[in-house]
Amino acid sequence: xxxxxxxxxxxxxxxxxxxxxxxxxxxxxxxxxxxxxxxxxxxxxxxxxxxxxxxxxxxxxxxxxxxxxxxxxxxxxxxxxxxxxxxxxxxxxxxxxxxxxxxxxxxxxxxxxxxxxxxxxxxxxxxxxxxxxxxxxxxxxxxx
Numbered sequence: 812x813x814x815x816x817x818x819x820x821x822x823x824x825x826x827x828x829x830x831x832x833x834x835x836x837x838x839x840x841x842x843x844x845x846x847x848x849x850x851x852x853x854x855x856x857x858x859x860x861x862x863x864x865x866x867x868x869x870x871x872x873x874x875x876x877x878x879x880x881x882x883x884x885x886x887x888x889x890x891x892x893x894x895x896x897x898x899x900x901x902x903x904x905x906x907x908x909x910x911x912x913x914x915x916x917x918x919x920x921x922x923x924x925x926x927x928x929x930x931x932x933x934x935x936x937x938x939x940x941x942x943x944x945x946x947x948x949x950x951x952x953x954x955x
Contacts, residue, residue: 841868841883844931844948852941862944867914867933869951880907882914911936916951928952 844867849860868883868890880898883890895907895914903921907914914933917926929949935942
């Protein structure tokens with residue numbers, strides 16, 4: 812699959828979160844993480860929405876905990892780099908943040924689960940609206 816870097820339309824106002832004009836190379840060993848669900852929350856409430864063909868490209872788990880790390884949000888039109896400004900691990904969850912953005916992976920299956928190791932939640936705030944994606948990507952834990 813050939814993907815191109817492109818601006819992320821609606822999130823262009825969150826310029827500090829996304830780097831649409833830089834075209835960094837996608838990591839060769841990146842793991843494709845599929846979204847399983849999407850919710851859009853506004854001041855009027857939350858509703859389920861279609862995931863479409865969106866997915867994440869994530870560097871292997873062992874190399875991810877660096878503030879300069881980048882992820883890629885992708886769909887059939889290409890990918891947008893997300894530069895992480897803060898990354899930390901509690902030993903149970905790995906959390907990666909940037910202004911108005913957060914990505915959290917379960918590193919292990921705590922207390923028998925859920926969540927299971929590799930489950931993730933991604934959130935992006937746009938004004939007073941919040942977009943929430945959830946998925947599972949256990950491959951990111953074993954890809955070293």
